[in-house]
Amino acid sequence: MKKSLAKTFILTSAVLAQPGIVVSAYGQEEKQVEEVVVTGSRILRNPLDEAAPMTNLSVEDLEKTGLTNFGDILQQLPVTGSAINSRFNVPGNSGFPQDGTGIGAGASEVSLRNLGAKRTLVLVDGRRWIPGASASGVPVAVDLNTIPANVIQRVEVLQDGASAIYGSDAIGGVVNVITNRSFEGFKLDAQASGYDEGDGESYNISALWGVGNNETHIVFSASRVDERGIQTADRAQSAFPSPFATSCEAGGCSSFTPQGRFILGPNLGGADITLNDGVLNDGMGNIPNFDPSNPASGDFHAFTAADRFNFNGPGFNFLRTPNERYNLFTSVSHKFNDDLEFIAKASYTNRNSATQGAPEPLCLGNGCGNAILDNIVIDADQIYNPFGVDLSVANGNLDFFGRRPLESGPRMFEQNVDTYFFSGGFEGKFEIGDRNYYWDFTTSYGNNRGVQQKAGSHNAARLAVALADPAVCAAVPNCVPFNFFGGQGPDGTGSITQEMLDFVGFVQRDISDQTLLDISGNLTGAIAELPAGTLAFATGFEYREHEGSFQPDPVAESGETAGIASGATSGEFDVTEFYAEINIPLLANVAGADYLELNSALRNSDYSSFGSETTFKVSSLWRPISDLSLRASVSTGIRAPGIGELFGGAAREDFTFLDPCADVLGNLGTANGGRDSAQPQNIIDNCAALGIPTTFAQTNPQLSARSTGNDELIAETSDSQSFGLVYSPSWTDEVSWAESITFSLDYYNVEVEDAIQGLFAGDIIDNCVSGASLDNTFCNLVQRSPSGSVNIVENRLQNIGGIEASGYDIAVRYSGPTTDIGQFSWNVNATNLDEYTETTPTNPSGTDLAGTITDETFQRAFPEWRMTSTLDWQYETFGAGITFRYVSDMDQPSGNVLSSEVFTDIQFRYKPAIFEDKFSITFGANNVLDNDPAVCDACGSIGMSPVIHDLPGVVAYLRLSAQLD
Numbered sequence: 001m002k003k004s005l006a007k008t009f010i011l012t013s014a015v016l017a018q019p020g021i022v023v024s025a026y027g028q029e030e031k032q033v034e035e036v037v038v039t040g041s042r043i044l045r046n047p048l049d050e051a052a053p054m055t056n057l058s059v060e061d062l063e064k065t066g067l068t069n070f071g072d073i074l075q076q077l078p079v080t081g082s083a084i085n086s087r088f089n090v091p092g093n094s095g096f097p098q099d100g101t102g103i104g105a106g107a108s109e110v111s112l113r114n115l116g117a118k119r120t121l122v123l124v125d126g127r128r129w130i131p132g133a134s135a136s137g138v139p140v141a142v143d144l145n146t147i148p149a150n151v152i153q154r155v156e157v158l159q160d161g162a163s164a165i166y167g168s169d170a171i172g173g174v175v176n177v178i179t180n181r182s183f184e185g186f187k188l189d190a191q192a193s194g195y196d197e198g199d200g201e202s203y204n205i206s207a208l209w210g211v212g213n214n215e216t217h218i219v220f221s222a223s224r225v226d227e228r229g230i231q232t233a234d235r236a237q238s239a240f241p242s243p244f245a246t247s248c249e250a251g252g253c254s255s256f257t258p259q260g261r262f263i264l265g266p267n268l269g270g271a272d273i274t275l276n277d278g279v280l281n282d283g284m285g286n287i288p289n290f291d292p293s294n295p296a297s298g299d300f301h302a303f304t305a306a307d308r309f310n311f312n313g314p315g316f317n318f319l320r321t322p323n324e325r326y327n328l329f330t331s332v333s334h335k336f337n338d339d340l341e342f343i344a345k346a347s348y349t350n351r352n353s354a355t356q357g358a359p360e361p362l363c364l365g366n367g368c369g370n371a372i373l374d375n376i377v378i379d380a381d382q383i384y385n386p387f388g389v390d391l392s393v394a395n396g397n398l399d400f401f402g403r404r405p406l407e408s409g410p411r412m413f414e415q416n417v418d419t420y421f422f423s424g425g426f427e428g429k430f431e432i433g434d435r436n437y438y439w440d441f442t443t444s445y446g447n448n449r450g451v452q453q454k455a456g457s458h459n460a461a462r463l464a465v466a467l468a469d470p471a472v473c474a475a476v477p478n479c480v481p482f483n484f485f486g487g488q489g490p491d492g493t494g495s496i497t498q499e500m501l502d503f504v505g506f507v508q509r510d511i512s513d514q515t516l517l518d519i520s521g522n523l524t525g526a527i528a529e530l531p532a533g534t535l536a537f538a539t540g541f542e543y544r545e546h547e548g549s550f551q552p553d554p555v556a557e558s559g560e561t562a563g564i565a566s567g568a569t570s571g572e573f574d575v576t577e578f579y580a581e582i583n584i585p586l587l588a589n590v591a592g593a594d595y596l597e598l599n600s601a602l603r604n605s606d607y608s609s610f611g612s613e614t615t616f617k618v619s620s621l622w623r624p625i626s627d628l629s630l631r632a633s634v635s636t637g638i639r640a641p642g643i644g645e646l647f648g649g650a651a652r653e654d655f656t657f658l659d660p661c662a663d664v665l666g667n668l669g670t671a672n673g674g675r676d677s678a679q680p681q682n683i684i685d686n687c688a689a690l691g692i693p694t695t696f697a698q699t700n701p702q703l704s705a706r707s708t709g710n711d712e713l714i715a716e717t718s719d720s721q722s723f724g725l726v727y728s729p730s731w732t733d734e735v736s737w738a739e740s741i742t743f744s745l746d747y748y749n750v751e752v753e754d755a756i757q758g759l760f761a762g763d764i765i766d767n768c769v770s771g772a773s774l775d776n777t778f779c780n781l782v783q784r785s786p787s788g789s790v791n792i793v794e795n796r797l798q799n800i801g802g803i804e805a806s807g808y809d810i811a812v813r814y815s816g817p818t819t820d821i822g823q824f825s826w827n828v829n830a831t832n833l834d835e836y837t838e839t840t841p842t843n844p845s846g847t848d849l850a851g852t853i854t855d856e857t858f859q860r861a862f863p864e865w866r867m868t869s870t871l872d873w874q875y876e877t878f879g880a881g882i883t884f885r886y887v888s889d890m891d892q893p894s895g896n897v898l899s900s901e902v903f904t905d906i907q908f909r910y911k912p913a914i915f916e917d918k919f920s921i922t923f924g925a926n927n928v929l930d931n932d933p934a935v936c937d938a939c940g941s942i943g944m945s946p947v948i949h950d951l952p953g954v955v956a957y958l959r960l961s962a963q964l965d
Helices: 007-011 059-064 070-075 460-466 470-474 498-504 643-647 681-689 730-734 761-769
Strands: 054-058 120-124 152-158 173-179 185-195 202-212 216-227 261-264 272-275 300-302 318-320 323-337 340-357 362-365 398-403 411-432 435-458 505-530 533-551 569-590 593-607 611-625 628-639 651-656 702-707 716-727 740-757 782-784 790-794 798-815 823-840 843-848 865-875 878-887 901-910 919-926 955-964
Touching: 054 059, 059 152, 070 152, 318 340, 435 460, 460 470, 460 498, 498 505, 505 569, 533 643, 569 643, 651 761, 681 761, 702 761, 761 782, 761 790
Parallel strands: 120 173, 702 790
Antiparallel strands: 054 152, 152 173, 185 202, 185 955, 202 216, 216 323, 261 272, 261 398, 272 300, 323 340, 340 411, 362 398, 411 435, 435 505, 505 533, 533 569, 569 593, 593 611, 611 628, 628 716, 651 702, 716 740, 740 798, 782 790, 798 823, 823 843, 823 865, 865 878, 878 901, 901 919, 919 955
């Protein structure tokens, strides 16, 4: 018998997207395929007639990766783009994301089509899941760590816009996680893995239990995952900010050093000096010798690159962050009769994770981005002041002082996140005439609460008191004069005592919390029988309430922290939605049309925050012959602004940028933080008009911007088109070397308008001075100190962005016959990014990022090609597989090319016959050829991409699984 179209390709993709609608197991080809609900539609349909491109992941697919983190698994799919993962160690010194969604430390997200995690909808059993908690904002994206991996039955990734079906966020696509609510028996899994470098161990143990009868079924799971960290100092590529460097002379290290960097004000000659190694200032007999006529003498010397501090040193930064998770999950179903069933589920996840940075830099004077420290006054009589005069920017004696207080210890950010999710509802069917109609009504509630504690913080207001007139300090309870100028003594002992830290230091505690209430109902069934098939419909409603808040530590909220100040966020909104979908079979079993259908959906969403939006989708499937399917869709989509975007308090975000007014004459050179050549004359003139001297040098490569939410934001909108084909030849029935072959090719194009963002703060500075004269539209947003350094850039969120992404998806799947040496299968999945253009008011023509990697704080990579190729072999109780993961090269902002990479994974599987398939052993190694990632100069201080490449080293793992009936 000839095979139906894409029997291998689409049958394995057909899954249950809505709870309560039963799908039978697919058996022999001659058996009739039962109609089901498939992700991307609410209508029961033949899964062979699916018109949308989709990737299906079975439990076996997930296990073959050898990974314990569900988010990491999804991020390996070629269709995904850059998203937060365990390699993001942003410890807070870079501030908070502009959109108010938080740093997301310890979270794991997924971004389809490179459009960002906030434009990817995540469902569990067809229902929205609670967004994450970052303890530094209010996220809009789901933290995949909160979905228990051992209850996953399969995962469908819809690679098409679906706002008309599911509402907001489904612009890039949909990830639908299907849980195994019919499991019976007891299953225990345990896995251990680690790097060949002797670190990065991961341990996972999980138990799954299910029991039931014809009426009631219960499934319960418990799991624990412990993913341990890797330090930057433990890899040669990241041991210094400059890849493979052995000292700070290679560049990239910090001005904030344990010996201090002191750039004196113009009244003291403007010298740039630091304490000699081993000099200790104890405020008594050992006060450093300073000669005003020759500042770089005595106990001081001129500051050079060799004096900079390696913040990637031992005990400081993570290359992979530690993450420990506990998951509990249960589902209960009870069938009252054949027409009515009650279904409920509950889930709880606790995550303990951490990020870490070198001790918090203490910055005094120009460019610190802190009103207290920018305007600090160090009294001449402060017992540790070696300069003998009052020091302040205002009196011209201080320009910039920096100190790295090793005595405070590293900045350790520890996150404790609790996630609860509950849902319950009824599902059933009824008859009208000879037709069945299926309905469901569900209420769900989720809560995510994250608490972050930061050790190693300093109170700027108290520091100002401890550096002030001794009489002022004496009048404040517990005040101890602070030794900012002390350095590290000959034996390495620091000058900052515990008593000083008890007064100045504090533990910062930030809290974020959000809840989601979701009430929905759906009805689907047949309208009439047409010659080509059933004219079917689906309709329904959904009501959601979103509430969220971020409460920073009072010291941070007041601006008194020496770290990053942030404002509180609190808000809520609700949305009421109605949708309708219709599927029209047009032709069947006629010349030129084995099958032809048209599907259309319409959804109206009424938001309390901005009003009403309507989205639609029209798709078509045409099989001219049984072996070939052509599919196409056109749709619109929306993404509603989240709570952080609407109501976010003022938050600082730091960015690396060279001020166009710094070293305008090109005297310093890039090695010293300046330029190798002079700026154009118009920029020199405009900087002079701002009162900035030509001698101005930027002492800190990081500048600061301040962003706030905007309750006048409207929804982002999108237009999507996709066209594709699937070819599954029936001639494989006649050959001995193949059981099935399937080839698919899909084109996609997504355009996003009114994207919510602020301008890139560097563009604001550039546009201020880049014209023939000053542009006050931008200059008024840039606050500068009297010396000319940028204090802060104001940057409110607006609907000002545009995105256009297009490319191709290619899939080839081959399944060989069963032979005397086993069965082979080969799968290839590849995604091409042909264009990814972003536009803003400062760049209306747009920048095509396809084939590039960015140097942003939250880095993004846009390779033109990503591909995975897996060859698998199964022989009786033995199995093995090899996977190649390819990423094409990318241009970096520096002009250098980040070379292409191939990472190779292997796996061996064995089920001892003596245990009758109830016990299995799996051994594997990822990056088995020990391919180090390409050296990246756009990747911050770690020298490698955290979003697209593996970390250095081979990861070996062993998994044991046992199942009892």
